[in-house]
Amino acid sequence: MADTMPPEWRAQLTEAFAVLLKRPLASYPDATYAAYAWGNFVQEVELDRHPGLLAPAVLAGDRVFADDNLVINDEHPPLRIDVSRSLFETPHGTVEGRDLATPPPKGWRVSAFRLASDGTLFDAMRAATAVGDGPTDLVEYEGGVDGEYAEALAGLDPALRAHLGWCCSDGLSGLPFFGPDPSFRMPKGTAVGVWEDQHGQWEMAVVMLA
Numbered sequence: 671m672a673d674t675m676p677p678e679w680r681a682q683l684t685e686a687f688a689v690l691l692k693r694p695l696a697s698y699p700d701a702t703y704a705a706y707a708w709g710n711f712v713q714e715v716e717l718d719r720h721p722g723l724l725a726p727a728v729l730a731g732d733r734v735f736a737d738d739n740l741v742i743n744d745e746h747p748p749l750r751i752d753v754s755r756s757l758f759e760t761p762h763g764t765v766e767g768r769d770l771a772t773p774p775p776k777g778w779r780v781s782a783f784r785l786a787s788d789g790t791l792f793d794a795m796r797a798a799t800a801v802g803d804g805p806t807d808l809v810e811y812e813g814g815v816d817g818e819y820a821e822a823l824a825g826l827d828p829a830l831r832a833h834l835g836w837c838c839s840d841g842l843s844g845l846p847f848f849g850p851d852p853s854f855r856m857p858k859g860t861a862v863g864v865w866e867d868q869h870g871q872w873e874m875a876v877v878m879l880a
């Protein structure tokens with residue numbers, strides 16, 4: 671599929687993600703990267719057992735899953751989920767959606783939603799930070815930003831800086847960013863960057879896979 675993202679926008683995002691990760695994206699190994707999201711919220715409202723997750727086209731990866739209730743931030747559009755590579759807990763162990771038995775066993779649930787991306791670190795970070803295909807997709811975060819990141823992001827375009835504030839917040843709202851925290855419970859892979867809100871309602875990670 672052709673890359674339709676404007677080069678100027680890609681360059682801005684690449685710079686912004688390097689600021690968040692504190693190193694250039696080009697310095698990371700050539701590997702597959704993914705963003706996962708999970709937390710108490712999806713269990714409490716039973717989105718981890720949404721019947722739409724079992725649609726054949728969704729499980730096969732032919733169609734992205736989205737639900738108006740499956741959002742991390744009310745200002746952002748619903749998460750776009752690659753169900754085929756999301757992690758399902760079953761009585762027989764953890765499997766990816768594409769490997770789920772047909773019919774699925776009773777007691778299944780999604781333990782970690784994999785956000786739709788193309789396997790690059792750039793696109794995993796774009797999915798995790800809820801940045802769209804262009805500047806018109808940005809939303810303004812009005813909460814407090816962690817002081818370290820507020821200073822680091824100061825040189826970015828103001829609209830992009832205002833959007834990214836929600837994923838490096840001061841902990842009172844938004845998602846605080848903890849970088850590649852080795853103590854963080856990973857759903858899969860090796861941590862590149864991890865986020866967790868103060869109530870445990872949402873956790874998120876960008877990871878390097880094999």
